[in-house]
Amino acid sequence: ATEWNASTWGKRRAFTENLEKLAELVAEKTNGEFTINISYGGLSKNTENLDGISIGAFEIAQFCAGYHADKNRAITVLELPFLGVETLEQEVAVSNAVYSHPAVAEEMAQWNAKMLMTSPMPQYNLVGTGDARSSLDSFDGMRVRATGGLGEAFAAVGAVPTSVTSSEAYQAMESGVVDTVAFAPHAHLSFGTINEADWWTANLNPGTVNCPVVVNIDAYESLTDAEREALDSSVPEAIEFYVANYGELLQRWDSVLAEKEVEKVMISEDELARFAEVAGPIHTQWIEENSARGLPAQELFDLVGATLEAAKSGN
Amino acid sequence: MAGAASVLDDDSLISRVDLRLERLERVFALISGISVFLLMVLAVVSVTGRHFFNSPLPGYVDWIEMAMPFIAFLGVSYVQRVGGHIRMDMVIGVLKGRALWVAEWLTTFATLLLIVLLIWGTWAHFDRSFDFTAPNWSRDSTIDIGLPLWPAKFVVPVAFFVLALRLALQLWGFGRAFLRGDTHPVAIPLILSAAEIAMAEAEALEGDEK
Amino acid sequence: MTSIEIGLWVTGGLLVLVVLGMRVGFAAALAGLVGLIWIFWDKKGYDPEQLVWAVTVAVKTAGQVPHGKVSSQALSLIPTFILIGYLAYHAGLTRALFEAAKRWIAWLPGGLAVSTVFATAGFAAVSGASVATAAVFARIAIPEMLAVGYDKRFAAGVVAAGGTLASLIPPSAILVIYAIIVEQDVGKLLLAGFIPGVVSALIYAGLIVGLALTLKNFGPPVTGFTWRQRFASLPPALPIFAVVIIIIFFVYNPFGGDAWGTPTEGGAIGAFIVFLMALWRGMRWRELRDALIETAKLSVMIFTIIWGVLVYVRFLGFADLPGAFADWITALEQPPMMTLIMILLAYAVLGMFMDAIGMLLLTLPVVYPAVMALNGGETVAAADAAFGMSGPMCAIWFGILVVKMAEFCLITPPIGLNCFVVAGVRPELSVQDVFRGVTPFFIADAVTIAVLVAFPAIVLWLPSLA
Ligand code: NA
Numbered sequence: 001a002t003e004w005n006a007s008t009w010g011k012r013r014a015f016t017e018n019l020e021k022l023a024e025l026v027a028e029k030t031n032g033e034f035t036i037n038i039s040y041g042g043l044s045k046n047t048e049n050l051d052g053i054s055i056g057a058f059e060i061a062q063f064c065a066g067y068h069a070d071k072n073r074a075i076t077v078l079e080l081p082f083l084g085v086e087t088l089e090q091e092v093a094v095s096n097a098v099y100s101h102p103a104v105a106e107e108m109a110q111w112n113a114k115m116l117m118t119s120p121m122p123q124y125n126l127v128g129t130g131d132a133r134s135s136l137d138s139f140d141g142m143r144v145r146a147t148g149g150l151g152e153a154f155a156a157v158g159a160v161p162t163s164v165t166s167s168e169a170y171q172a173m174e175s176g177v178v179d180t181v182a183f184a185p186h187a188h189l190s191f192g193t194i195n196e197a198d199w200w201t202a203n204l205n206p207g208t209v210n211c212p213v214v215v216n217i218d219a220y221e222s223l224t225d226a227e228r229e230a231l232d233s234s235v236p237e238a239i240e241f242y243v244a245n246y247g248e249l250l251q252r253w254d255s256v257l258a259e260k261e262v263e264k265v266m267i268s269e270d271e272l273a274r275f276a277e278v279a280g281p282i283h284t285q286w287i288e289e290n291s292a293r294g295l296p297a298q299e300l301f302d303l304v305g306a307t308l309e310a311a312k313s314g315n
Numbered sequence: 316m317a318g319a320a321s322v323l324d325d326d327s328l329i330s331r332v333d334l335r336l337e338r339l340e341r342v343f344a345l346i347s348g349i350s351v352f353l354l355m356v357l358a359v360v361s362v363t364g365r366h367f368f369n370s371p372l373p374g375y376v377d378w379i380e381m382a383m384p385f386i387a388f389l390g391v392s393y394v395q396r397v398g399g400h401i402r403m404d405m406v407i408g409v410l411k412g413r414a415l416w417v418a419e420w421l422t423t424f425a426t427l428l429l430i431v432l433l434i435w436g437t438w439a440h441f442d443r444s445f446d447f448t449a450p451n452w453s454r455d456s457t458i459d460i461g462l463p464l465w466p467a468k469f470v471v472p473v474a475f476f477v478l479a480l481r482l483a484l485q486l487w488g489f490g491r492a493f494l495r496g497d498t499h500p501v502a503i504p505l506i507l508s509a510a511e512i513a514m515a516e517a518e519a520l521e522g523d524e525k
Numbered sequence: 526m527t528s529i530e531i532g533l534w535v536t537g538g539l540l541v542l543v544v545l546g547m548r549v550g551f552a553a554a555l556a557g558l559v560g561l562i563w564i565f566w567d568k569k570g571y572d573p574e575q576l577v578w579a580v581t582v583a584v585k586t587a588g589q590v591p592h593g594k595v596s597s598q599a600l601s602l603i604p605t606f607i608l609i610g611y612l613a614y615h616a617g618l619t620r621a622l623f624e625a626a627k628r629w630i631a632w633l634p635g636g637l638a639v640s641t642v643f644a645t646a647g648f649a650a651v652s653g654a655s656v657a658t659a660a661v662f663a664r665i666a667i668p669e670m671l672a673v674g675y676d677k678r679f680a681a682g683v684v685a686a687g688g689t690l691a692s693l694i695p696p697s698a699i700l701v702i703y704a705i706i707v708e709q710d711v712g713k714l715l716l717a718g719f720i721p722g723v724v725s726a727l728i729y730a731g732l733i734v735g736l737a738l739t740l741k742n743f744g745p746p747v748t749g750f751t752w753r754q755r756f757a758s759l760p761p762a763l764p765i766f767a768v769v770i771i772i773i774f775f776v777y778n779p780f781g782g783d784a785w786g787t788p789t790e791g792g793a794i795g796a797f798i799v800f801l802m803a804l805w806r807g808m809r810w811r812e813l814r815d816a817l818i819e820t821a822k823l824s825v826m827i828f829t830i831i832w833g834v835l836v837y838v839r840f841l842g843f844a845d846l847p848g849a850f851a852d853w854i855t856a857l858e859q860p861p862m863m864t865l866i867m868i869l870l871a872y873a874v875l876g877m878f879m880d881a882i883g884m885l886l887l888t889l890p891v892v893y894p895a896v897m898a899l900n901g902g903e904t905v906a907a908a909d910a911a912f913g914m915s916g917p918m919c920a921i922w923f924g925i926l927v928v929k930m931a932e933f934c935l936i937t938p939p940i941g942l943n944c945f946v947v948a949g950v951r952p953e954l955s956v957q958d959v960f961r962g963v964t965p966f967f968i969a970d971a972v973t974i975a976v977l978v979a980f981p982a983i984v985l986w987l988p989s990l991a
């Protein structure tokens with residue numbers, strides 16, 4: 001029998017359903033010969049999961065690229081603002097394309113890791129207090145809790161990115177430390193920011209974080225053929241389940257917002273186009289910086305664009 | 316038992332080494348204290364910046380996370396020198412003379428073993444975040460403003476290295492006390508007699524209270 | 526061998542090391558490291574060729590913990606709150622508070638001890654760390670109690686118990702840690718601690734008066750202060766209330782507007798104000814340096830236990846002992862209140878062997894969801910809930926109960942931190958003396974916990990306003 005440990009964090013939630021489903025399917029397909037025990041924070045700190053994989057402390061782990069850009073430069077392309085991703089299916093498509101790129105495989109191999117699948121996150125829309133902000137000009141002076149590239153994009157239109165931890169986000173909003181918080185919907189629900197909100201942006205879609213699931217290469221290679229087959233073949237199903245499950249959550253999100261009478265702000269196409277322009281220099285800067293590090297940055301960036309276009313026209 | 320010990324000195328070699336090391340340890344402890352102070356200043360800057368200039372300190376959380384290891388580890392050896400790390404003294408408290416020195420030697424040895432292994436482990440932790448060929452030598456960075464993490468990770472094996480020196484010195488000290496059958500050996504934390512304590516306490520309070 | 530058996534063996538080994546006098550933080554880390562080696566080697570079927578691999582993986586896994594766990598914003602409140610305590614001491618605030626309490630209430634039976642309790646309660650409002658509060662009052666209050674003839678063990682017990690009030694009355698480091706582990710609103714939790722903290726202080730005072738009335742040769746009342754002297758003692762103690770108000774405004778604005786910031790900031794601003802006060806009262810570099818080194822020492826003592834215990838907790842994660850505990854709790858067939866009381870009792874036992882923060886870090890990820898499920902779930906309405914309160918209110922109530930239990934463990938043998946600190950500061954006292962002196966307060970704490978369980982409104986009234 002093969003027993004793997006999987007490391008993620010927090011509690012079981014929509015974000016971890018791909019791992020849960022994967023464990024369930026793998027056990028099923030191998031008649032319980034190959035099991036994956038999922039630990040929520042017991043095996044590693046959330047920012048150290050990649051380290052744990054490289055040590056060999058556990059065999060499978062989930063992490064987010066934005067937690068530590070310097071550990072995983074190549075996939076931070078997926079966290080750039082205003083890539084134009086609209087749905088979870090598109091997020092899956094661009095993630096898969098980037099994960100398959102040799103530069104990503106090489107960078108992950110430095111951690112003794114191999115990409116298994118993604119945990120697609122919806123766009124980090126804003127939830128805010130006070131008067132609804134529906135134009136770029138109204139973002140001027142807005143204190144926003146947004147990290148990394150997203151923070152840069154808001155800063156570029158005059159907003160003030162403000163550091164608070166996710167667990168202090170509610171408190172920060174209630175106390176006026178920040179006016180707005182950018183989170184994925186499940187985080188807005190679980191950290192309670194939605195309870196303090198007056199409005200939210202339904203279509204700003206500024207970007208999101210990218211959170212892969214990786215396996216330790218040695219462990220993966222020491223699997224029997226049947227076990228490896230069971231693992232690999234379960235990935236598409238696990239992702240499918242994840243997306244369907246998150247879809248239900250997004251429906252609940254809409255009804256929660258309606259129930260709490262949170263105003264739904266639609267930003268006009270013109271304003272969105274202006275905001276997306278701001279992202280241009282951030283994209284260029286990312287490409288320059290990472291080219292200097294020896295990554296095929298332009299290629300990765302173009303790959304995202306091309307994949308996204310194909311995914312959108314396929315729909 | 317916390318802090319209720321003192322370290323004697325004379326002009327023996329071990330005592331001179333102890334005092335040299337103590338000077339370094341004290342500087343480390345002071346840096347740790349100053350880091351706490353800076354943490355406080357950081358919050359004041361962040362709050363006033365936000366309230367009066369609408370410009371909060373960028374990466375406030377990142378800076379806090381950078382500062383914490385300096386606070387938590389730099390003083391670890393200083394506290395070990397004076398026997399300040401918390402322990403149960405139910406058993407050790409009743410031992411005297413050679414029996415006490417043997418017991419102290421054994422737990423100190425176990426601690427040294429642990430710390431040597433942890434120097435390896437925390438060095439590996441640092442080493443994964445450090446890359447001479449990368450910009451800022453960084454292979455791990457903070458979430459918000461991307462500060463390189465290796466300095467904060469480096470401080471741990473450094474502090475543990477000094478602690479290992481201290482533990483080795485204490486092994487020497489306890490071993491020497493055992494061989495010589497000393498009652499008041501130098502360079503190791505002693506549990507003091509009531510009279511000595513009263514004197515030390517009186518001296519301390521003179522400067523303390525206003 | 527199952528991982529749970531390994532977990533139990535290593536836990537036994539840890540207790541042996543602690544009893545033998547190894548420093549608690551180092552003993553926990555060593556137990557954790559050995560446990561990790563054991564778990565990893567077990568995974569390879571104890572193959573001799575795999576021992577080096579197991580040691581390497583275990584050492585590197587343990588090596589992640591010290592830096593990784595310590596660099597957190599939540600824990601940054603601990604040194605900040607300790608610094609406030611030492612600066613307040615150097616600003617003379619602690620003594621001023623004790624002096625005022627003494628002049629106003631020392632005429633009671635057991636008056637000096639009652640004054641100590643109220644002064645620690647007042648000081649709790651600028652100090653977030655129980656041990657720091659115990660440390661400063663060990664310096665100030667114990668000599669005065671000894672001077673009028675109190676039993677030295679009882680005097681030490683009063684200070685050790687009084688120090689625990691700092692973690693209920695805001696600001697409180699441990700409440701912040703709870704809020705962060707269970708992802709609840711920090712501000713509401715801090716508010717919720719206020720009334721239970723005051724209730725605790727009153728119950729302590731009641732106990733002392735009762736003891737003074739029944740025991741012969743108890744410390745005598747201290748009388749003879751004129752009204753003039755009493756009022757004269759107030760102004761030097763007043764600045765502490767200014768700090769209290771500012772810290773409260775950072776958590777919750779009673780006038781209905783926005784609060785001024787986050788608790789993290791509030792703590793640091795509080796420290797800064799006390800720092801300015803200390804400067805104004807003549808603190809110079811020498812005193813500041815001493816305060817900083819004292820802060821560093823106490824912070825290091827606490828953090829060494831934190832990371833040491835967390836190495837051990839990391840091992841427990843691999844051994845899945847917490848998971849086994851969760852399964853066991855949820856399988857119980859009995860009234861939810863019974864289970865809750867059993868959980869609190871389990872904390873009392875566990876707390877005898879673990880440091881409070883380590884204990885919360887270890888258990889809450891398992892116990893908290895179980896308690897929430899007992900009540901009927903995270904989003905249950907008060908009317909449908911087992912404990913008659915909504916999900917978020919249950920989270921706050923349980924938090925206060927657990928923190929009160931953790932505080933209780935700060936004064937219980939064998940590793941009650943407050944008692945060690947008091948013994949550390951007072952050379953004439955051994956740890957065993959302090960443990961003996963603090964015993965009556967176990968009863969007071971049991972009464973307080975019973976009151977908080979029976980009347981949750983004491984906890985929930987204030988946060989329900991915010
Ligand atoms: Na407090």
Ligand code: NA
Nearest residue numbers: 948951952954
């Ligand atoms: Na003592």
